[in-house]
Amino acid sequence: MKKRTPIAVILAACLLLTAGCGPAKQEAPADKGGAAASQASKPAVSAADLKTATDFETGIRTWGLDPDTDLKGLARKDAKDAIAALRMQRIGANPAAGLMSFTPDAKTGPEAPNPSCPFYEEIREQTGSDINGWQVYCKSGLKAGDWLMGQEWGMGAKWASGPTAVPSGDKVRVTGTVRAILVQGNTRGRDDRVASWGWYAVTPAVKEWKVDDLLSIRDGKVSGIEHRTDDPWWTDPWLTEWTKDIASGFDGATRTAIPVKGMPSFDGQGYPDVDALYEPESEGEDGTDWSMWSDLPGQGPTEEDNKQLMDICIAKYGDQCPLLSPGQQP
Structure with missing residues (x-):
């Protein structure tokens, strides 16, 4: 005869092992997403x-004279009015500074020392002489932004x-194109500006550069920038060190000859301390748009033109100026 286990014993065992012989209580499943998954997504x-x-990028590359200025709209205006429209303002503070978390190098931007000083500083060290160039560009503490206003007439x-x-x-x-x-003013040591019966040529240069930058952004601000193409300072003036070789950087630019009334x-x-972007020497010079020079009014030199020509002739030849009448004194 088999020995039976009392029901009371079985119930007691159930209570000890499972806290009840009914279905075991299930814990809530763990959150498989949670903060980690939210971060990953x-x-x-x-x-x-x-x-x-x-x-x-819009802020750091927009400044100065508008390259899209209506040049044809300046044609046939008085020289002083035409060039006034092409005069730049002194470059100010970086408009994108609030979007940056890094500090540009002290050698960059319009508040840095001007780029002419190092040359004259070297001469001073070699000669021990405080030459005029050193006094103008170094001793004065001239900032790059002020220096530029005396070097170029219009940039932007x-x-x-x-x-x-x-x-x-x-x-x-x-990416994009800037x-x-x-x-430039006609003060480069060459009297080669084109003149035609009182009309003078002002010839701005316009050129484009490709931009390909990689930006690091942290906490809503740019923390770093890597330029993957050439980045001349005039296309990035607040984050780049300025140099004097401006005109050579515009080699191959589009030139437009604007006829203006009178000598600008x-x-x-x-006497600028930068390289020169000379005015064209003739109306046939390649690379310059002369379309605004057709059918200009005026049949001959004005009285002012004659006076200017006489002054130039006397300055160059003295009393041997061929424009002087016999017995006429300069």
Whole structure:
């Protein structure tokens, strides 16, 4: 006869082992997403980052004289009015500074020392002489922004296309094209500006540069920038060290000859310490648009033209000036 286990014993065992022989209580399943999954699903580059990138690039590359100035609208104006429209203002503070978390090098931008000083500083060290150039560009503490106003008549840049910002890994790639303009005064030691019966040529240079930048963005601000193409300082004036070789950077630029009434006077230009972008020597010079010079009014030299020609002739030849009448004194 089999020995039966009392029901009371079985019930007691159940109570000890399972706290009841009914179904065991289930814990709530763990959150398989949680904070970690939320972080992982967040894009490396957000829409806000892309906007920060485009706003930043627009700010650092827009300044000075508008390269899209209506040059044809200046044709046939009095010289002083035409060149006044091409005069730049002194470059100010970086408009994109609030979008940056890094500090540019002290050698960059308009508040840095001017780029003419190092040359004269070297001469002073070699000769021990405080030459005039050193006093003008070094001793004076001249800032780059003020220096530029005495070197060039008009400069500026802006985006011609773009900026276009797209994610590139955990960075933002910005591409596009920046257009820049350069206007120099006729004070380069050569009397080669084109004149035709009272009309003089003012010939701005306009050129474009490709931009391909990689931006690092942290906490809503640009924390770093990598230029993947040439980045001349006049297309990026607040983050780049300025140099004197401006005109050579505009080699191959589009030139437009604007006919203006009377000889232009570029006040304040003096004798610039930068390379020269010479005016064309004739109306047939290649690379220059002369379309505004057809059918100009005026049948001959004005009285003012004759006076200017006489002054130039006397300055060069003295009493041997061939324009002087017999017995006429200069």
